Amino acid sequence: WAKSSGKSRWELFDPERNEREVTRYALSSAMPAALERGEFCLDYQPLVSLCDGRLLGVEALVRWRHPKLGVLGPDKFIGLAEETGLIVRLGSWVLAEACRQARHWIDLSPKAPFVSVNLAVRQVRGPGLVNEVTSLLREHDLPPGRLQLEITESAMMNGADESVDILRSLADLGVRIAIDDFGTGYSNLSYLRTLPVCELKVAGSFVEGLRAPAAEPASLTDERILATLVSLAHTLNLTVTAEGVETAAQADRLRAIGCDAAQGWHFGSPMPPTHVDALL
């Protein structure tokens, strides 16, 4: 039984909750060895220009090929890795692997996409990120513009001034900085103006409501919000990528609004790197 706020109380044993806890524990304790054994891999999802359909970039999305549980998506383990701190080492592996791939695609084609990598807050706050990126760019002889780093809006807002300084040093290297899942947190555009960001990735929840022009009023409201956001972003010299674009109708509305780029099942699901080779 648990003691809380000075009073003793009984907690009912909840077998489902217990099972979840056991699974979480098993996963998080298995992760370090899994990283050593090379059980993590990256899929890449196309980021496509809405003007001409060109492949601009690909986003690296981590997966865990668990020997017993099959392929696990990041929602199953990134949170755990953040809690244990393993995210710093896992994140380093992701960065290195993505840079290696970026080099491979440059060697393969003049139309090679930039590679976009998600960063966890703890990676940004950690001491080594700027040096790490600098040496990866050098090791793979990568033009810095071929690497984009994504950081979520909420991570940025919680960020102390040091994180902003680190982002600035990264931007000074010539690396692209994007704000991920924009619109799900609390940041405002005037704050963004002070950050060295070049791209906003608008969360899929904003895109969901977009339908054909004659559709119901709710989707018109969503469309107006999005249109306002795009024009403000452009005023601040930011490009806008829409996430979670699943239908041709959504892509059409986004194009009409002036959104620059899109990502989502309509343009391509996350895929293994060899499939990107084939696209090039």
Ligand code: C2E
């Ligand atoms: P995110 O960065 O916003 O990535 C986009 C997520 O949306 C991906 O989920 C992708 O598969 C999914 N998605 C793509 N197109 C569509 C669509 O048309 N409709 C819908 N409903 N979803 C779509 P995924 O791969 O499960 O990744 C989830 C999140 O995990 C990512 O969200 C990112 O925040 C995090 N993540 C992934 N890889 C890494 C990593 O290497 N490091 C860190 N720190 N976080 C990562």
Ligand code: MG
């Ligand atoms: Mg997923």
Ligand code: MG
């Ligand atoms: Mg992302």
Ligand code: MG
């Ligand atoms: Mg996102």
